[in-house]
Amino acid sequence: MMSWWLSPNEAEALLLSLRVAFWSVLIGLPFGIAAAWLLARRTFFGKTLFDSLVHLPLVVPPVVVGYVLLITLGRKGFIGGWLYDTFGLSLIFTWRGAAIAAGVMSFPLMVRAIRLSFEAIDQRLEVAARTLGASRIDVFFTITLPLALPGILAGIVLAFARALGEFGATITFVSNIPGETRTLPLALFTFTQTPGGEDSAIRLVVISLALAIAALIASEMIARRVRRQIGS
Amino acid sequence: MLDVAVKHALPNFQLDVSFAAQSAGITVVFGESGAGKTTLVNILSGLTRPTEGRIVVGGRVLLDTQLGTDLSPDQRRIGYVFQDGRLFPHFRVAKNLTYGYGRRRRRTERRITFDQVVNLLGLSELLERRVTGLSGGERQRVAIGRALLTSPTLLLLDEPLANLDLPRRRAIIPFIERLRDELAIPIVYITHDQDELIRLADTVVLLDHGRTVASGGLENTLSRLDLGGLTGGIDAGAVFSVSVAGHDDAFGLTKLNFDGGELVVSRLAIPHGTRLRIRVRARDVALALEKPRDISTLNVLSGKIIEMSSGSGPQVDILIDVGKPLWARVTRKSTADLALAPGKLVYALIKSVAFDRFVEQS
Numbered sequence: 001m002m003s004w005w006l007s008p009n010e011a012e013a014l015l016l017s018l019r020v021a022f023w024s025v026l027i028g029l030p031f032g033i034a035a036a037w038l039l040a041r042r043t044f045f046g047k048t049l050f051d052s053l054v055h056l057p058l059v060v061p062p063v064v065v066g067y068v069l070l071i072t073l074g075r076k077g078f079i080g081g082w083l084y085d086t087f088g089l090s091l092i093f094t095w096r097g098a099a100i101a102a103g104v105m106s107f108p109l110m111v112r113a114i115r116l117s118f119e120a121i122d123q124r125l126e127v128a129a130r131t132l133g134a135s136r137i138d139v140f141f142t143i144t145l146p147l148a149l150p151g152i153l154a155g156i157v158l159a160f161a162r163a164l165g166e167f168g169a170t171i172t173f174v175s176n177i178p179g180e181t182r183t184l185p186l187a188l189f190t191f192t193q194t195p196g197g198e199d200s201a202i203r204l205v206v207i208s209l210a211l212a213i214a215a216l217i218a219s220e221m222i223a224r225r226v227r228r229q230i231g232s
Numbered sequence: 233m234l235d236v237a238v239k240h241a242l243p244n245f246q247l248d249v250s251f252a253a254q255s256a257g258i259t260v261v262f263g264e265s266g267a268g269k270t271t272l273v274n275i276l277s278g279l280t281r282p283t284e285g286r287i288v289v290g291g292r293v294l295l296d297t298q299l300g301t302d303l304s305p306d307q308r309r310i311g312y313v314f315q316d317g318r319l320f321p322h323f324r325v326a327k328n329l330t331y332g333y334g335r336r337r338r339r340t341e342r343r344i345t346f347d348q349v350v351n352l353l354g355l356s357e358l359l360e361r362r363v364t365g366l367s368g369g370e371r372q373r374v375a376i377g378r379a380l381l382t383s384p385t386l387l388l389l390d391e392p393l394a395n396l397d398l399p400r401r402r403a404i405i406p407f408i409e410r411l412r413d414e415l416a417i418p419i420v421y422i423t424h425d426q427d428e429l430i431r432l433a434d435t436v437v438l439l440d441h442g443r444t445v446a447s448g449g450l451e452n453t454l455s456r457l458d459l460g461g462l463t464g465g466i467d468a469g470a471v472f473s474v475s476v477a478g479h480d481d482a483f484g485l486t487k488l489n490f491d492g493g494e495l496v497v498s499r500l501a502i503p504h505g506t507r508l509r510i511r512v513r514a515r516d517v518a519l520a521l522e523k524p525r526d527i528s529t530l531n532v533l534s535g536k537i538i539e540m541s542s543g544s545g546p547q548v549d550i551l552i553d554v555g556k557p558l559w560a561r562v563t564r565k566s567t568a569d570l571a572l573a574p575g576k577l578v579y580a581l582i583k584s585v586a587f588d589r590f591v592e593q594s
Contacts, residue, residue, distance in 0.1 A: 134306055
């Protein structure tokens with residue numbers, strides 16, 4: 001009879017995943033909003049290229065993303081090297097690196113959801129706000145952002161769920177260090193490769209599924225509620 | 233107070249508009265769809281930059297393409313009331329109203345208060361309501377209130393009643409008149425509706441295909457024969473300012489006084505002394521060379537012919553001075569038979585029952 005209680009290893013993986021996913025979404029959010037706004041509202045030279053770059057992590061093998069992160073942010077990479085020399089900050093083999101990997105992989109999902117929200121806003125309302133004395137920035141924070149809230153929240157939850165499930169980029173960039181970078185998917189994989197790890201693997205599978213389903217349901221419910229409040 | 237001269241070139245359209253208004257009052261910009269009204273409004277509010285032009289409101293230069301001045305919409309202090317209201321759905325009515333109020337940074341510039349606006353437009357019942365539940369008329373009143381609370385130097389209303397049905401329109405027009413009477417803000421009112429024009433305008437700016445065809449006081453402009461097609465077509469005619477002089481209860485009639493005479497019309501439920509504007513449709517005016525006897529028409533006004541339209545069509549428009557310019561439309565045949573010509577004294581006959589549409593002025 002299998003126990004449903006988590007062993008310390010499993011609990012550690014779960015908590016680490018939550019922490020990594022949380023930070024990846026938090027840091028990614030301002031960039032996600034900015035990218036979504038640019039794509040929704042502006043035309044500029046190179047927009048298609050920019051759009052493609054944003055969506056790249058969705059279509060490219062995650063291992064490739066991880067490798068690119070390794071060569072740029074690793075200790076010998078041109079950004080990573082600078083970080084290490086100037087601040088003593090190392091990203092590889094740390095949970096911070098795992099957060100970056102997760103953040104990059106979930107970025108396109110976040111941008112897509114937020115962009116749709118921006119596009120759904122009636123720009124005539126923004127025009128009206130300007131005639132009432134609001135500057136462009138004022139309009140963005142008092143009109144655009146509040147009205148885009150359903151999409152932003154949906155984007156956050158989706159990105160969070162995706163970050164929880166990130167494997168290929170994480171293991172390539174920051175490898176599989178228990179307690180530091182062994183997130184839920186990595187722990188699951190490890191257990192399937194370990195004799196006697198089947199019970200652990202099953203428990204983690206159930207948790208992963210539960211988290212994913214909960215995230216999707218929450219995303220939809222939040223979006224619906226906010227949409228009602230906004231009255232659109 | 234208001235000085236506008238702008239030119240703008242669009243793909244299939246050239247806009248060339250200029251007009252001025254000396255005092256606070258309602259300037260109606262009147263024209264058909266496609267005449268350039270929306271373009272003009274966007275230029276006034278700063279949303280479109282014209283090819284060249286100059287806009288001065290209350291001594292403040294909002295735009296001068298020659299000097300390179302172009303204030304952005306949020307700097308122009310023009311209260312813009314949109315045809316579709318555009319209330320913010322994520323704020324309740326009260327918060328919509330005050331959106332622009334706090335953005336008027338200098339407290340001394342906040343001349344219009346919240347309570348003043350709520351009273352003026354009858355909004356006290358609506359303050360806590362959600363925007364989505366409001367009727368069209370309520371929405372427009374809130375939109376007007378919101379624009380007013382920015383203490384604008386000019387109020388711009390872009391066909392504000394176009395999306396409302398007739399009863400709603402009739403209900404809101406008095407509010408707009410109160411704005412003119414109680415606040416000293418110049419108002420520019422865009423419309424293609426004749427009733428609104430006749431009722432609200434102090435000054436008219438007529439737009440046709442992007443050009444200012446005429447601008448000036450309402451009565452003078454509407455009496456111009458050359459503008460007939462633009463100011464009313466088959467309903468064209470002179471506008472008279474009258475006041476209610478008395479009622480004849482026995483026969484259900486009302487007497488109206490104007491500068492130079494009196495008109496008798498069907499009984500109006502309007503108190504003695506009220507000032508009105510009425511339109512006398514040119515096609516309702518018949519002419520005679522002698523004062524008729526034993527005729528059913530109650531209104532017989534005499535005067536000399538000032539002007540006659542020319543042309544080979546079957547109708548002729550004739551302007552007669554009966555104390556005020558009166559416009560008659562008769563057949564060219566009759567004009568020939570009666571040998572009508574400028575300077576001739578004639579009698580204008582207007583049937584009382586012809587006055588079936590009234591516009592009130594408080």
